[in-house]
Amino acid sequence: MTVASYARNTGGGPGESEPRRADVSDERRDWRQFVGFVPAAILFGVFFIAPLGLIVVYSFWVTKNYELVPAFTTNNYKTILTTSTYVRTFGKTVLMAFLATLTALALAFPFCYWLVRYVPKRMQRVGLLLVILPFWTSYLLRVYAWVAILGDNGAINSLLKALGLTNGPIRLFLYDNPGVFIVLVYLYFPFAALTLYASLERFDWRLLHAAVDLGATPMRALANTLLPQMRLAMVTAGIFVFIPILGEYLAPAAIGGTHGVMMGNLVANFFSGYLLPLGSAASVLIALVIFIVLIVFRRSLDTKDIYV
């Protein structure tokens, strides 16, 4: 742990978020200190907040003769929430995101534990870099590469054939929900691993030793010392995996075929079919789920530690 990070953790430090009293008198109510925010405020205001606000507004409008007409109707929401295909897709998307998140966390925890405990310090950085490395390959191709693995001529099928286990190609999860599930876990595993690693690396392993010294079995020691401290990181990691999956549309389209359609595909289809109000309403529903998650877990969101 560096001095700087220690200082950050304990609150004060070289960069002091809280200005000194002498500086405060100068800086208080001085608008010039906010000048740096101006370009960012324009960028986010015009091209992030305004468009999203527009989507919310449009979700209450109607289309007549392919023209958007201002109105205030909740029919768009009613249509989505009463059409059984949409409801089922919505439910499936949330469930899929939830299961993929749990799986990614369950896979990442033992992995990070291994990395922190059993890999020499110098190699840990390399190990972590290797986890991030897939991010530098095209996202598109990481998705489509799975077709080359799971497909009829794919790596697994040819391996099975070469081993004489099968004659013809067998359908391996491709073009159905399990295939989408595997790819989603694959795509978002690094998010989970990075966050959990950051937390595990800071853990004081002497606590574990103390617990074992006091007679706990190693598993019990882990459960009683490590896990409680990991709760925050687990929640943060979970959120960072769960949210992007909600809006995922490429993986379901490429891997899931017609069975694997998720909410993102519906939104994309609505918009490409010029059904703006319906698409907007579906988008708002996704955003609503995200906001609920963020509000419920807002205390656990330590965004500072995730990317830095």
Next chain:
Amino acid sequence: MSDDLQAVNPRARLFRTILSVYGIGIYIFLFAPIGVLILLSFNSSTVVGFPMAGFTTDWYARLSHDTVILNALEKSLIVAFWVTVLSTVIGTMASFPLVRANIKNRGGVRVFITLPIMMPGLLIGVAILVLATNVLHIQPSLETAIIGQTVLATPFVILVVSSRLEALDRNLERAAADLGASAPQRILFVVLPLIYPGIIAGALIALTLSLDEFVVTNFIIGADQTLPIYIYNQLKFGITPEVNALATLMLLGTLAVAGVTLGALRLVKVLASVTTKTNRLKEPASAEV
């Protein structure tokens, strides 16, 4: 650290072996698709699949003659350049008030800034598309793509630069002020030289993000094609070895950019430490004079 626990529990050795196998398994899981991709880019058959028909580098040779790909590459580089410049400048500027201004709810502002990262790209993409076509009445084009990607990249720059800025000792600036440096001088000669690794890291994230961005860009780029969009349009007709070759080259390209930047950073660090050392050596001499 783990050895003493092994003394306590002999089964720890077994545990360790199992975990190591598991860890390597995870790496295989992470790299299998990329490995398959690279492997198949050398396959002489036009059908992407196994078993491989033979080894060839034809697909790579073909890439260099493909004007559509070269055109898409050019567009990608143009977009990436502007996204990197804009998001680095805007993000660095915003980091200063974020860390230093007298804000009551700093945590709230921080969460707000990370919203574009959290929001699924799909929503950002359709929202900007709707704004551009229905309200601003501008055609989706390279410019809208640049703006959309800048929205995505700027939060990363802010996060990285502000963390660097937070670790900076403000007394250095107070000292510079005592010595008569004006505010712009303090930023130019004291702060920026100290936080530039953060700025470069932020720019690097913006650059790699832009080169690979697909989800948002696909909605707002209109008729133009960057490389990911080109690949997507190709993939509609099925995955081809040529696309695999292109992806392999793109991976090498991103790795090269990252490698060169990190290498340059390290070199600068080494040079800086050498100069400080030589300065330190000179100091007593100058003191004597």
